Amino acid sequence: MSKIGDYTVLPLTLPPTTAYPKPARHTLYLRPHAPKIPSESDARSLFVVNVPVDSTPAHFRAVFTKLIGAGRLESMTFEHEKVQPSAPSQAVEVVSTKGKKRKRAANEGSAQADTELPQLWDRELRKSGSSAVVVLVDQKSVESALKAVRKLHKSSAAEEEKWPVWGEGVEDKVPALGSRRYLTHHKMRYPDPATLQANVDAFMTEWNRKEEEKARLAKRQRNVPDEDGFVTVTRGGRTGPARMEEAEAKRLEMEEKERKKKQELTEKPFYRFQLREIRKQEQAQLIQQFEEDKKRLMGMKEKRGKFIPER
Structure with missing residues (x-):
């Protein structure tokens, strides 16, 4: 096949x-x-x-x-x-x-x-x-x-x-398999000190490079406000104040978001007690409307009087 x-x-x-x-x-x-x-x-x-x-x-x-x-x-x-x-x-x-x-x-x-x-x-x-x-x-x-x-x-x-x-x-x-593979593995478990030292030196060099890059990034973040208008405080303190125009714009934006959120909560009730109150108000309005319609109908009947058909 x-x-x-x-x-x-x-x-x-x-x-x-x-x-x-x-x-x-x-x-x-x-x-x-x-x-x-x-x-x-x-x-x-x-x-x-x-x-x-x-x-x-x-x-x-x-x-x-x-x-x-x-x-x-x-x-x-x-x-x-x-x-x-x-x-x-x-x-x-x-x-x-x-x-x-x-x-x-x-x-x-x-x-x-x-x-x-x-x-x-x-x-x-x-x-x-x-x-x-x-x-x-x-x-x-x-x-x-x-x-x-x-x-x-x-x-x-x-x-x-x-x-x-x-x-x-x-x-x-x-490379060979079998017992020769495991003999080689046993030797490779104990590397040469010079090779091991070179590996450690390379690791520390890379570590220092990443730490320097992290420090540069933190330094840039000290003067840039976040979406809430706050300036990130990192170790070492701030090097200068944030721009007032950007901070004020962020503050106004957050206030507008809060206003819209409160308005939505008011227009669309969420809690059960709020729904009960709304149902009670609607029921009272219906009863009041029914009583007003009933009185208006009685008044119309009184004004019209008794109906007497012609002979």
Whole structure:
């Protein structure tokens, strides 16, 4: 089966390991990327579902090299993870909220990026069943990749040796897993004192910059009245009086708002006792009107006298 709904099925061959000494099968699901918020690279992107837990850009580069040739994969974005750059010259991209914060830090300068804590793992692992976005060099490459997968399904009843082998040719390009991964993790838990000192210095530099910016903002607020006509009092006192014209205009505006609010409360009663009083007044007015109409009717009858028909 080459397609399931909108997805093109791409089986992968997992090589045997010491933990499981037999080849296994893992399935990827591909479709053209169509996010809710479009971007310029959507036309040349593929949305990939069910990525393996040990996925890296090098693994996917090897897979797409086997499908459509080398040099077609431009970058990758894993779900809720920081993107590993496909080349040293490319900037780091992100997808999650936390990652976006890191992206801004990278754009603002290397000094601010150094304020992050040292990494404790040499390689990121993915969540089971997670997704990724593969950006290729052009839209034609996307069509070629999907066409190549469909062609593999048709060729010789899709022989197993024709499917891409996961991790083939990238053994020396990515950090090792297993016990070596945890040995590396243990070493990275205790960074070099010089690296740690540089991280602390960068953090303090960034802290001082933010404090200075906060002080400048507070200084500007000392002379600007708020919407109620008051001037913000910050630590250190005021440097000068507020402009009297602005404060007077704000005061008149607030008085007008209060007058309109009181008028609305008077015209539209809210409390229950006010509604009872209004109903009593309306009832008294109706009774008074009825008595007046009754007296007027009696007066009209007296003036007219008794009616005597003609013979």
